[in-house]
Amino acid sequence: MPTETTSTRAPSGARSLEHPDRADIRLADVLHALADPMRLRIVRVLAAAEDELNCADIELPVSKSTCTHHFRVLREHGVIHQLYRGTAKMNGLRRDDLEELFPGLVDSVLRAADLQAGRLGEE
């Protein structure tokens, strides 16, 4: 595809991101997504925030590409949803879907993370 740029696969206005249907979210995948310290950190920040957050709003000690990678893992495993708004990409927890599928799971993980952070003297 030499000269054409927009017809490659672009749908319409906003770029679209692939999200798994609720029914396709697997427990092992969710646990795996949460098992990484960096991603757990992202999820904690997202859970604490009222609104959806920009990727860059979450400070992480990793490069931008690595950051993209972690957000994608979270999205593809059904933990967060993402959508483009202008040049930014907004992120939010899929609380409703997860609560419906695995009642109480996310809350207990977040609570466990809080408790452990307190125990270890972090925040």
Add this chain to the structure above:
Amino acid sequence: MPTETTSTRAPSGARSLEHPDRADIRLADVLHALADPMRLRIVRVLAAAEDELNCADIELPVSKSTCTHHFRVLREHGVIHQLYRGTAKMNGLRRDDLEELFPGLVDSVLRAADLQAGRLGEE
């Protein structure tokens, strides 16, 4: 070591296994341990059993060495405890420790696994 057989490193009577102290158990490690389908299966069986279980009591579609591997991961990450009884090795969930560290976490994971199994028509 040609002729010597027993002095290689054998301690005393019962072989001893390394377990992490409760304070050293990390949430990310526990989640990681539970994120594998095979190990989640082991944990579910262990949770359903009243008594401690022999390794071989849990049927897994993997080789024996792989089985040993998964049990060790669960033990080293603080999810189960193991002890030798005669020729067998008994396994049990570290329910108390985990409940103290991460209240409700194990229960919600087990419940989530049950729900998902029901949804997928397995058991």
Add this chain to the structure above:
DNA sequence: ACCGTAGTACGACGCTTATCGTATGAGCCT
């Protein structure tokens, strides 16, 4: 029309992991 900013794509690298097979060790039973 241009540039800057936000994020992606892609390839690379090193480490971890899930799996296996075979050989070995530890304890029970006859």
Add this chain to the structure above:
DNA sequence: AGGCTCATACGATAAGCGTCGTACTACGGT
């Protein structure tokens, strides 16, 4: 004592993952 069974140790192998840097795309503002 000898054999049986449960489980380990030790490679080996192949796949996956976290990380990075650089090059690229997509929007929005001036």
